Amino acid sequence: MQPAPGSWRDPSSRVFIDGDRVLRVLDTEALADFQALVATKFFQDAVADGRIVATKLIDDVPSELAGTWAGVLEHERIPVITFPFEWTFSMLRDSALLQLDLTEAALADGLITKDATPYNIQFVGSRPTFIDLGSFERIAPGQPWFGYRQFCEQFLNPLLLQSRGIPYQPWLRGELRGITPAQCRAALPFRTRNRPSVFVHVGLHAWAERRFANSTGDTTGELRAAGFNPAIVRGQVRRLRKIVQRLKWEPRGSTWSNYTERGHYTDADLDAKETFVRTAAARQRRRQVLDIGANDGRFSDAVLEHADSVVALDADPLVVDHLYRSLRERHDERIVPVCMDIASMSVPAGWRGQERPGFTDRVKPDLVLALAVVHHLAVTDSVPLDEVAAMLRDFGSDVVVEFPTPDDQMVRRLARMKKAGVVDRYTLDVFEAAIESRFEVIERVTLPSATRILFHLQPRG
């Protein structure tokens, strides 16, 4: 059994995936930390309300792990693993607040989080939950919060940049360690970076890192000798929370953020489309549905009664942010909003390309919805229809796909800006040939307005 990629940085704990089970092994120190954690009320409360993943110490240890480690924990399995570069501002902000809340609550019981990374948080539907139990340790006298710098690089700085209109997702996708104080300082406008609360964490932080870069002293020991104590860490965490709570991202609107109105659909079309999607989903119980181009989540909702979980994917961060907030308001725990462009999927990243697996390694749907997507890929992104069909086939699952014909008003709008070559190859015949070579057509329906055709497809052999 190999440790799960990305779980080996902290030497005192590892995660192993054993079939459907998620196991965490602990060394003697980490086990003592866990026992101290379990004895606290904050931990029991956080597990009860889902802020920390449900976890138990187990006796039936798989033979491959027995004997080497002091203790083995089993975590409840998270249905869909997503990464911060696939989240939106509100998702990262809620995760940051969860990290700070748990760190502060732990401090009151003599514990602390040893790191502070969004990779320790996962979304169960719209609920952020903390998954790295190995992060809690008993606090030593005079111990600072070692996670502070990581908190700045992976939570605070990305949020600060996004609040000023600079999307952090591409940055975090390219640099897993996050955005350094110096980089953040360089990117932020003068007024933002010199607000007193922000200046300390960004400008002063960047200066201090440079100034003390070659320091060889035992700073932790010196700080302890000077009287550093948990009350200072608590003050630090509370101030960080105030900053994070005040951060807002208020863009003026994006191309798709008012899509709910769906002006280009007639009611009859929408009703027929929803009936088709429901019927296709209902053919069997679905473990996981991937809704590509989910927008306001209407069709993610439509399949929910037949699915355990839905990955609601959209490329527009503002759209996904709206969806997340509405799901969070209704406490949804089965639809996971994900911000990613299907034409530029998350690829494996980090150590040996295994630390953070790619999107298709993590998301294994048994039904894919590709509604109002094909024309964007084929016309806007100039992807040949055969490639679009191949991408859908890659998931190896049932597919419900919508094909707007070249007469469709949206297709005509998108095609206005394109060269004839791209538009000429966008025909129903080409699309049908592309899907029929890879899928069996279970059902095919033309919507009442006659410019949109829906297919329910089953992959061939």
Added chain:
Amino acid sequence: MIAYLDASTGSMLVAAIAGGFAGLAVLFKFFGHKILGVFSPKHRAAARAAKEELVPADEEQ
């Protein structure tokens, strides 16, 4: 106290400032002898002694 994360000196000092007045007091103590040492040979000696106690001379660059 061994952390698996590399907490830089600069980060830790900024963390103390971010901790409020109590943190600033700690920082003054941390740098106090160095600051007062500019004016007083006594504090200069104390700063040197404190440093040697924490960092053995052969580890210094």
